[in-house]
Amino acid sequence: MAEIDHVIAQWISYYLPYLLASLLLLWVLKMKGSDLRHRWFAFLMHYINKDMDPKIEELKKDFFSSLSSITSHDPELRKKKGIKILEIGVGTGVNFQYYPDGSHLIVVDPNPHFAKYYDENRKKFPNIHSEEILITTGEEMTGVADSSVDVVVVTLVLCSVGDAHQILKNVVRVLVPGGKLYILEHIKEFNPDKYWIRSVLQEFLSVSGIWPFLFDGCCLNRDFHSALDSAGFSKVEAEKFYAPLTKLLFLMIKPHLKAIAVK
Numbered sequence: 001m002a003e004i005d006h007v008i009a010q011w012i013s014y015y016l017p018y019l020l021a022s023l024l025l026l027w028v029l030k031m032k033g034s035d036l037r038h039r040w041f042a043f044l045m046h047y048i049n050k051d052m053d054p055k056i057e058e059l060k061k062d063f064f065s066s067l068s069s070i071t072s073h074d075p076e077l078r079k080k081k082g083i084k085i086l087e088i089g090v091g092t093g094v095n096f097q098y099y100p101d102g103s104h105l106i107v108v109d110p111n112p113h114f115a116k117y118y119d120e121n122r123k124k125f126p127n128i129h130s131e132e133i134l135i136t137t138g139e140e141m142t143g144v145a146d147s148s149v150d151v152v153v154v155t156l157v158l159c160s161v162g163d164a165h166q167i168l169k170n171v172v173r174v175l176v177p178g179g180k181l182y183i184l185e186h187i188k189e190f191n192p193d194k195y196w197i198r199s200v201l202q203e204f205l206s207v208s209g210i211w212p213f214l215f216d217g218c219c220l221n222r223d224f225h226s227a228l229d230s231a232g233f234s235k236v237e238a239e240k241f242y243a244p245l246t247k248l249l250f251l252m253i254k255p256h257l258k259a260i261a262v263k
């Protein structure tokens with residue numbers, strides 16, 4: 001058995017009671033209204049993001065490094081060497097540190113309970129002109145004009161959306177010609193022969209609804225590579241890889257896809 005599968009088996013034996021207790025707690029919360037689940041998820045993301053793994057920071061730094069070589073379509077931003085960025089599913093705002101100074105950031109998220117964490121975070125980055133969260137989904141976001149942004153950023157969002165195709169269509173709509181989408185997502189196991197336990201667990205936890213229930217709709221069994229290819233971009237550079245996540249809880253989301261797509 002591959003080493004990773006052994007660790008996953010250990011994970012199950014350690015964490016199953018906690019998982020069941022959490023499910024019970026969430027079920028009670030659900031009885032009191034789905035708003036509490038959104039509140040819980042915003043708090044959870046805030047808690048998880050407080051001490052981000054330095055290896056993930058390194059990975060993101062490298063992934064977003066080419067943002068600084070993009071020239072904005074907006075003459076005012078060009079003077080400041082900034083760019084106009086739309087981030088879909090911004091959550092607590094974990095990507096500020098990778099954006100070029102002088103940039104203008106528009107953000108979209110359907111969960112209003114992220115606003116207080118996002119507002120706390122954006123105060124730390126006065127060199128970026130960040131707008132308040134537009135409370136809407138990436139499928140809708142009618143408030144974002146056609147051909148109006150240089151870059152769209154999507155990180156760990158498509159796993160929980162209703163219609164990833166519609167979001168990608170909207171991304172193409174709002175990007176200026178030549179604009180770029182930066183996307184980093186966890187996906188379903190892409191080497192199921194080797195990591196079959198993870199593959200089976202991803203399927204079980206998603207289809208049973210356990211994982212989506214705990215993590216606000218997140219599914220472990222999705223892949224977005226073909227959706228990206230058919231979304232209407234002129235060029236897509238995508239790579240599947242294992243994220244350097246070390247915490248046991250994150251073993252289920254190690255398989256990742258990173259891509260830069262050009263309109």
Ligand SMILES: C[S@@+](CC[C@H](N)C(=O)[O-])C[C@H]1O[C@@H](n2cnc3c(N)ncnc32)[C@H](O)[C@@H]1O
Pocket residue numbers: 045088089090091092093094108109110111114136137138139154155156157160161162
């Ligand atoms: C796992 S969090 C990731 C947050 C942040 N992008 C990050 O990398 O930490 C998923 C985010 O996607 C948002 N989300 C869920 N469904 C969405 C949708 N249909 N459109 C846009 N955002 C959505 C959630 O509210 C949440 O903020």
